[in-house]
Amino acid sequence: MMSIDNLRDKLSQIFERELVNEIISASELITVEEGAVLMDYGKKVKFMPIVISGTLRVMRKDEEGREIILYYLTNNESCAMAYTCCMEAKLSEVKAVAEDTLQIIKIPHEKLDEWLMKYPSWKSYVFNSFTQRFNELLRSLESVAFQKLDERLIRYLTNKSKVSGKSSIQLSHNQIAEEMGTSRVVISRLLKQLENDKKLLLYRNEIKLLSTFG
């Protein structure tokens, strides 16, 4: 868990001293357990979260009511969607769920605009967070539009092993299917195909990438 002093250090890496003080006095550091819902469809967004530790999953429903994952927020990241909602006093179009035990700072919405004027570091922080999300969404749009599912799966697995630094990935076919917005049948079939091609090995809840992968 994060103490106030640690928090101050952490925030000082991004923001100027005066803003750090304001953040600490104006906002609230909270811990929520896995599965907790921080934002939900149609609900008012009364604060903007900055993730201190843990992971926050942000998702959205499509026309048919299926949920797709927009992005994950980790270390020091904040939710661009929440930001726009707060500023415009709109209702949330996304749902945000704690992926594991999560610590966030709740920035009260009145402060967002004020700090934007007052603190250059806040402005660039917000701006960067938008840019980051935007680029990420562009990349996934590109992948949906131009890549077939098998290529997307290969890219997905490569990514997972890169971020974890391991060649084995501990996920069920179902979890993969959910994240990629498809059905398990398809994932199972594609994975089996890759196994036959000697690109990987399949176990229960585990996929081992071989050196021939990619």
Place this chain on the structure above:
DNA sequence: TCATTAACACGGG
């Protein structure tokens, strides 16, 4: 053509 949905059998934990 290729994804989705539903259904079923297998088997490991």
Place this chain on the structure above:
DNA sequence: CCCGTGTTAATGA
């Protein structure tokens, strides 16, 4: 037993 996995058949976009 429960759940993840492998497969198939029917249906749809």
